[in-house]
Amino acid sequence: xxxxxxxxxxxxxxxxxxxxxxxxxxxxxxxxxxxxxxxxxxxxxxxxxxxxxxxxxxxxxxxxxxxxxxxxxxxxxxxxxxxxxxxxxxxxxxxxxxxxxxxxxxxxxxxxxxxxxxxxxxxxxxxxxxxxxxxxxxxxxxxxxxxxxxxxxxxxxxxxxxxxxxxxxxxxxxxxxxxxxxxxxxxxxxxxxxxxxxxxxxxxxxxxxxxxxxxxxxxxxxxxxxxxxxxxxxxxxxxxxxxxxxxxxxxxxxxxxxxxxxxxxxxxxxxxxxxxxx
Ligand code: HH2
Numbered sequence: 001x002x003x004x005x006x007x008x009x010x011x012x013x014x015x016x017x018x019x020x021x022x023x024x025x026x027x028x029x030x031x032x033x034x035x036x037x038x039x040x041x042x043x044x045x046x047x048x049x050x051x052x053x054x055x056x057x058x059x060x061x062x063x064x065x066x067x068x069x070x071x072x073x074x075x076x077x078x079x080x081x082x083x084x085x086x087x088x089x090x091x092x093x094x095x096x097x098x099x100x101x102x103x104x105x106x107x108x109x110x111x112x113x114x115x116x117x118x119x120x121x122x123x124x125x126x127x128x129x130x131x132x133x134x135x136x137x138x139x140x141x142x143x144x145x146x147x148x149x150x151x152x153x154x155x156x157x158x159x160x161x162x163x164x165x166x167x168x169x170x171x172x173x174x175x176x177x178x179x180x181x182x183x184x185x186x187x188x189x190x191x192x193x194x195x196x197x198x199x200x201x202x203x204x205x206x207x208x209x210x211x212x213x214x215x216x217x218x219x220x221x222x223x224x225x226x227x228x229x230x231x232x233x234x235x236x237x238x239x240x241x242x243x244x245x246x247x248x249x250x251x252x253x254x255x256x257x258x259x260x261x262x263x264x265x266x267x268x269x270x271x272x273x274x275x276x277x278x
Contacts, residue, residue, distance in 0.1 A: 002274045003265040004242050006258045007043040007084065007250040008036035009213060012066040017052035018214040018227035019252060029070035030077050037078060040258030043103065045250060046071055046096075047086035051107050051184070055139040060089040067092065068099055075100040082278055084131070090118035097126050102278045105131040107184065110162035114138060124170030129276040131177045131209055132162055135184035142185040151190040152197045155180050160204065177248065177275055178206040188217035195237060195244065202245030207275035211250035212237040213257075231256060239264040247275045 010032060014021045023029050033044055048066035049058055071083060084103035085096040093104045104123060108114045109132030123130045134155045136145040148154045159178050166176060180194045180201060194201070195212075202208050212218065218233035219225055231253050238249050238257050242264035251257040 002247075004246055004261045005042040005248045005275055006040055006254055006261055007045050007209070007248050008033075008039075008041035008254045009211075009250060009252045010036070010044050010046050010070075011050070012046060012048050012070055013050045015052070015055060016047070016050045020050065023070070026069045026073045030073050033074045033078060033081070036254045037081060039255035041254045043082045043084050043248070044074065045084040045086050045103075045105055046074075046101075048092070049087065051086075051139055053139055053143050057138070060091045063087060063089065063092050064095055067096060071096060071099050071101060084129075088114070088116060088119075090116040090122050093119065094122055097122075097128060101128075103129040103131065103276075105133070107133045107135055107181065109166075109179075110134045110159050110181075111136060112162065112165070115162075120166050120169035120171060123166070123175070124172075127172065127175065129175050129177060129278075130166070130171060131179055132159065132166065133179035133184070133209075134159055134181035137185055145185045146187045146190060148190065151186065151193050152200055155194060156201055156204065159201070159206075163204075163206070173206075175276060176206050177209050178204065179209040179211065182210060182212050183215040183217065186217075188220040191215070191217040192221075195241060198241060198244030198246060207247035208245055209248035209250060209275070210237075210241045210246045212241070213251040213253070235260045243268045 011019050012023050048063035083101045084105045085101045086105040087093050088108040182191050213234050214227040214230045218230045222233050238260045
């Protein structure tokens with residue numbers, strides 16, 4: 001039985017919604033990476049730009065200043081670790097891949113209006129795993145764009161359309177990971193609908209990544225305004241997402257969620273679609 005992969009979130013930003021400023025230097029980044037790996041992370045996702053609603057865009061140069069020293073130090077300390085970089089800039093992705101990143105996680109991957117035109121050709125050339133996430137608009141406009149007929153059908157159609165474009169650009173199908181983009185241009189109810197019907201998305205055959213960790217919809221259901229106090233809500237979503245076919249869980253609290261992932265997969269008893277490792 002394959003088990004879902006746990007992707008540990010490492011935000012190298014001062015303003016991320018739940019952990020901004022926590023990793024304040026390279027030494028701390030290496031320590032956090034080591035702890036996440038010891039707790040069962042399979043992939044570490046490094047980000048240098050917050051995507052929370054209202055976040056300011058810092059641009060590729062600043063993003064690289066935040067990312068590259070940490071990436072190099074983590075790679076040196078843990079040569080075999082699988083490193084993902086969370087960026088929507090092709091220039092950042094290219095430099096990160098050259099510096100030893102393995103995956104690119106693009107929150108604008110399924111957003112044709114905003115996807116960097118150089119991203120798909122880069123992914124095709126490098127042949128790396130690519131997380132193609134659904135979103136609409138940018139961090140300033142997305143809340144106003146959470147308007148759908150049937151959210152699941154529309155998200156699936158937009159992921160499919162982006163996949164067709166990616167394949168036409170030369171990206172190999174087995175390198176594409178789908179992500180419904182929880183919290184990106186979705187109301188709480190729309191996030192819940194996507195989670196409820198995750199099997200409809202999994203049926204397309206691409207490994208599914210979900211990133212519910214500490215998000216606003218969990219706070220809304222639980223009436224819990226403190227993002228860091230949403231662990232149990234995150235755990236519930238992760239267990240059900242595994243039952244619904246999720247192959248990768250992107251989370252801040254790696255230790256507890258690694259247990260949830262293993263246990264939920266054991267109960268579900270069915271292998272999910274395996275994501276690419278490197
Ligand atoms: N969510 C966030 C960032 N990147 N990438 C994928 N593929 N899926 C997600 O759901 C996702 C993501 C937002 O969470 P976080 O990184 O903790 O916050 P911030 O964007 O404020 O840094």
